[in-house]
Amino acid sequence: xxxxxxxxxxxxxxxxxxxxxxxxxxxxxxxxxxxxxxxxxxxxxxxxxxxxxxxxxxxxxxxxxxxxxxxxxxxxxxxxxxxxxxxxxxxxxxxxxxxxxxxxxxxxxxxxxxxxxxxxxxxxxxxxxxxxxxxxxxxxxxxxxxxxxxxxxxxxxxxxxxxxxxxxxxxxxxxxxxxxxxxxxxxxxxxxxxxxxxxxxxxxxxxxxxxxxxxxxxxxxxxxxxxxxxxxxxxxxxxxxxxxxxxxxxxxxxxxxxxxxxxxxxxxxxxxxxxxxxxxxxxxxxxxxxxxxxxxxxxxxxxxxxxxxxxxxxxxxxxxxxxxxxxxxxxxxxxxxxxxxxxxxxxxxxxxxxxxxxxxxxxxxxxxxxxxxxxxxxxxxxxxxxxxxxxxxx
Ligand SMILES: NC(=O)c1ccc[n+]([C@@H]2O[C@H](COP(=O)([O-])OP(=O)(O)OC[C@H]3O[C@@H](n4cnc5c(N)ncnc54)[C@H](OP(=O)(O)O)[C@@H]3O)[C@@H](O)[C@H]2O)c1
Numbered sequence: 001x002x003x004x005x006x007x008x009x010x011x012x013x014x015x016x017x018x019x020x021x022x023x024x025x026x027x028x029x030x031x032x033x034x035x036x037x038x039x040x041x042x043x044x045x046x047x048x049x050x051x052x053x054x055x056x057x058x059x060x061x062x063x064x065x066x067x068x069x070x071x072x073x074x075x076x077x078x079x080x081x082x083x084x085x086x087x088x089x090x091x092x093x094x095x096x097x098x099x100x101x102x103x104x105x106x107x108x109x110x111x112x113x114x115x116x117x118x119x120x121x122x123x124x125x126x127x128x129x130x131x132x133x134x135x136x137x138x139x140x141x142x143x144x145x146x147x148x149x150x151x152x153x154x155x156x157x158x159x160x161x162x163x164x165x166x167x168x169x170x171x172x173x174x175x176x177x178x179x180x181x182x183x184x185x186x187x188x189x190x191x192x193x194x195x196x197x198x199x200x201x202x203x204x205x206x207x208x209x210x211x212x213x214x215x216x217x218x219x220x221x222x223x224x225x226x227x228x229x230x231x232x233x234x235x236x237x238x239x240x241x242x243x244x245x246x247x248x249x250x251x252x253x254x255x256x257x258x259x260x261x262x263x264x265x266x267x268x269x270x271x272x273x274x275x276x277x278x279x280x281x282x283x284x285x286x287x288x289x290x291x292x293x294x295x296x297x298x299x300x301x302x303x304x305x306x307x308x309x310x311x312x313x314x315x316x317x318x319x320x321x322x323x324x325x326x327x328x329x330x331x332x333x334x335x336x337x338x339x340x341x342x343x344x345x346x347x348x349x350x351x352x353x354x355x356x357x358x359x360x361x362x363x364x365x366x367x368x369x370x371x372x373x374x375x376x377x378x379x380x381x382x383x384x385x386x387x388x389x390x391x392x393x394x
Contacts, residue, residue, distance in 0.1 A: 106344065107352040113343040115143050119260045119305075120207020122146040122176075124197075124249055125259025126184070126241070127213025131316030132264065135335035136210055141168050143339060145208065146176035148201060150245075152183040184213055184241035185233050191244065198248030205256065208342065209249045211242045211260035211288075212264045216318050220277035220377040231280050238284035244290065257303040258297070260343050263292045270310035270347060271358045273366045277377035285310075289347065296346035305343045312354040327353050 078086075092120065123140045127133035128149035137147055141164045151157045157179040168175040180200055182193045215237045234320040246261060253259030268275040275282035286377075292308035299306055313328035317320040324330035329337075329351055337350040349355045361369050 003150050026349065055135075090241060103248075103355065106341075107337075108215070110340065112345070113260075114144070114342040115208055115260070115339075116139070116145055118207070118343065119258050120205040120253075120256065121207035122201070122204045122206045123149060123210065124148040124206055125210045125212060126150040126182075126245060126247075129153055129160055131318060132311070132314055132331045132334055132338075133210065133212035134160055135331035136212060136338060138164060138167070138332075139335040139339045139355060140208065140210075141175040141177070142171075144173050146204075147180045148204070148206070149176070149177065149292070150197065150213070151179070152180055152181065152185075154181050157181065184237045185215070187232070187236060190240065193364075194241070194244040194248050197245065201249065201252070204252075206249055206252055207258065208260045208262065209246065209253075209333055210262045210264070212262075213241065214238050214264065214266075214318070216277055216281045219320075219387075220381040221384075222254060222277060223279050226280055233279050234284050238281070239287050241326060242288055246291075246295070250299075253304050254299075254302060259304045260337070261292070261295065261304065261306045262342055263288050263306070263308050265289045265308040265310045267312040267349065267354065267357070269306060270308070271312060271349065271354075271361055272373055273361070273369050274373065275377075276370070276374045277381055293346055306346065307342065307344070308347050309338055309341065310347065310349050312349070312357050314351075327357065329353070 016093070031057050113119075123136045123137075123145040125133055125140065125147065128137045128147075129151040133151075137149055137160060141147055147164065148159075149157050149161055151160075161177040161179050164177050178200075180197050182190075182197060184190060186193065215234055217226070217234075242263060246263070250259070250261065253261075265288040266282070268278055268282040269285035270289050272282075289308050289310065292306050295306040311334060313319050313321060315328045315330055315335045316323040319328065321328045324333065334351050341348050341350040349358050364372075
């Protein structure tokens with residue numbers, strides 16, 4: 001009897017042991033998050049939010065070496081590497097979707113900063129007599145700012161000033177406009193002229209500075225064909241003047257603890273991997289890009305937002321484009337987008353179609369982009385030389 005009882009007890013013990021071995025591990029209130037390291041938790045929570053075909057839940061042995069063998073056998077319908085690949089793909093896709101949503105918001109929905117209230121009552125715009133600078137001056141006047149227009153041609157400055165005054169005369173706050181004449185290409189007088197500009201704005205609540213004046217090649221050419229005069233001029237206008245004017249205006253912004261500096265760079269340096277046949281121009285704009293980016297970090301906690309805007313083609317006399325198109329907007333369309341970006345990203349392409357070009361160049365292999373841009377520049381050089389030849393023949 002005693003022997004029978006101990007046999008039954010032994011059988012019962014063995015049964016319980018077998019059941020315990022066959023039973024799944026204790027479950028967690030959130031399925032898939034059982035004893036997981038953070039990366040796995042993130043991946044599997046993503047997988048739960050976005051169910052994948054074949055239930056590629058990222059609970060594999062690859063990520064969870066200590067997982068229970070029974071649990072692993074049930075969940076690993078796919079090999080570990082496939083599940084890992086799916087997780088990485090999912091993360092990349094969610095990142096791309098987030099970037100797209102943020103870009104759509106910034107390009108079309110995000111409101112402009114209240115420039116006058118946030119930064120100050122006046123804007124200084126260089127190269128305000130034509131193209132992008134002129135259009136920006138009108139746009140900033142519409143935003144309620146007084147203007148200091150800086151340019152090399154007194155007549156053109158007077159004409160733009162008078163047009164802005166006339167256009168804003170019916171608004172609730174007619175624009176105050178001042179002008180200042182500087183030739184940024186004047187090697188001997190540049191330092192003194194910029195000092196004088198600094199003096200003339202002393203006491204003005206200058207909130208926004210737009211360094212827009214710039215020079216490019218007359219048309220594309222090889223570096224050995226670029227004259228010393230053109231090289232010096234490009235460096236003086238695109239580099240030295242931008243640096244000096246920023247230095248002169250920033251002083252007051254630091255004292256007032258607020259301001260926005262917008263430097264007009266170029267896609268030639270910021271978007272394209274290279275700009276063959278425009279090497280010196282692109283290099284001066286690379287200076288503008290890195291100068292701005294570094295100042296952005298230096299002055300961020302002093303209340304001053306420094307930004308480099310990098311447009312691609314805009315239909316102006318510099319680009320020799322008369323008719324605006326989708327990818328070469330009018331200066332007015334560019335300026336509308338540009339003002340809405342002031343004070344946000346330190347490096348940006350405000351016009352939406354230019355951002356598409358930036359994206360395309362970012363995914364193209366560099367060698368393909370290089371060849372495409374070189375062919376374009378060779379075409380421009382060919383046309384320019386033919387035009388020069390016709391002029392000579394006349
Ligand atoms: N257009 C494009 O496709 C494009 C693309 C990328 C970047 N950008 C950049 O955008 C900025 C504006 O270009 P934009 O296309 O509007 O050119 P733009 O139509 O030729 O206008 C240039 C402005 O700068 C002034 N300027 C030129 N040289 C000067 C000097 N030595 N001293 C004082 N002012 C001077 C011009 O004065 P005047 O009226 O007296 O000539 C004009 O007001 C430049 O920095 C350029 O590099 C343009």
